[in-house]
Amino acid sequence: MIEMKKFFTHFTAAIGALSALVTLISWLNSIASTCYVIIVSLVILLLSTGYATVQIWPKKKLSIQLQPALKITIENGDLFEKKGVIVIPVNEYFDTIVDNKIIAENTVHGIFITKYFRTRIKDLDDKISDALAGISPIEETNRLPAKQKKYPLGTCASISEGGNDYILLAFAHFDHNNHAHIETNEYETIIQGLMHNLEYIANNRPVYMPLFGTGQSGVPKTAQRILSYILGSIDFNYPISLPAGLNIVIKDITKHNINLSGIKDLWKVYKS
Numbered sequence: 001m002i003e004m005k006k007f008f009t010h011f012t013a014a015i016g017a018l019s020a021l022v023t024l025i026s027w028l029n030s031i032a033s034t035c036y037v038i039i040v041s042l043v044i045l046l047l048s049t050g051y052a053t054v055q056i057w058p059k060k061k062l063s064i065q066l067q068p069a070l071k072i073t074i075e076n077g078d079l080f081e082k083k084g085v086i087v088i089p090v091n092e093y094f095d096t097i098v099d100n101k102i103i104a105e106n107t108v109h110g111i112f113i114t115k116y117f118r119t120r121i122k123d124l125d126d127k128i129s130d131a132l133a134g135i136s137p138i139e140e141t142n143r144l145p146a147k148q149k150k151y152p153l154g155t156c157a158s159i160s161e162g163g164n165d166y167i168l169l170a171f172a173h174f175d176h177n178n179h180a181h182i183e184t185n186e187y188e189t190i191i192q193g194l195m196h197n198l199e200y201i202a203n204n205r206p207v208y209m210p211l212f213g214t215g216q217s218g219v220p221k222t223a224q225r226i227l228s229y230i231l232g233s234i235d236f237n238y239p240i241s242l243p244a245g246l247n248i249v250i251k252d253i254t255k256h257n258i259n260l261s262g263i264k265d266l267w268k269v270y271k272s
Contacts (some may be wrong), residue, residue: 060253062260064267066234069241074227074260076253079108079210080115084244085202086164087194087209088112089171091180093147094128094157096121102146102178108210116161124159128168131157146178153186154193158201165201169194171212184220187213191233195240206244214256223256227263 060076079086090109095102096117098110105114117124137149155170171190172180182190190212198207213226221229227248234240250256 060260062264064231064264066231067239069239069243070234071242071245072231072234073245073247074258074263075247075249076251077249078251079208079249080111082206082208082247082249083164084206084208085167085198087167087169087198087207089210089212090168091172091174092150092153092155092170093143093174094132094149094151094168094170095146095174096124096128097146112166127159127161128157131159131168143176152193153182154190156194156197158197165205167194167197167201169212182213187229188233191230192237195234195237198242198246199240202242202244204243206247207242208247208249211248211250211256223250223258224262227258228266231263231267 061073062075063071063073066072088108091103096113097103098105098113103110103113105111113121113124132151132155135151135155137151139150140148141150142148151170153170153173157168159166159168169190172182174180194209211223211227212230213221214223230248234246250258253260
């Protein structure tokens, strides 16, 4: 219903503009034959329909100047094809066992480990330990063979691999059954922790991150609302400078029913 309303808004605007132009040309040339009027009317209808269709066609990329020194691009794509600083959401223990019990192989966390450290788990564990040195865990538990130290959500561990810097972000709690979960009111704190770390790490490199919360962490909101909330949380944060931009990369954006045109319209109203 909303898309049809937008279609007719663009459609009538195009008809109005084209009709005014044609009327002016007709008046200047004193042409008003019936044949001419029919042909021109059909052309106006076709052009207006085409224009309105293009305007509401699902977009796969959107850029927003969120702050003076922060441009955010939302795009369809594969996070692991990007080069620069890449954010990987992990659990609060920074686990590295991909067995579909502790870490599922189809999550961003699981894909990252399998793709780059399948035969080098010890190397990954050492890099994570070095990155977390100086950060105190909030609890130590007995959950062998998984990791024991639990860190606050929003904690970041930066590791280098293959020319990229990967920011492992503690995004989800793990219960005693290794089920990931997160409270909605924790989301903003996590985003703030991430932004604080990115300012120090990114320098002049682009930053890429997935859409957090649409997977196994189970944030009880639609992908559209999660995306809007992320943008709002970043915007309400203190001024952030990421010269090369922040990119939210979503695999198969249409599958998540994300309407980038709606995000664009909402942000225009919000910023006006």
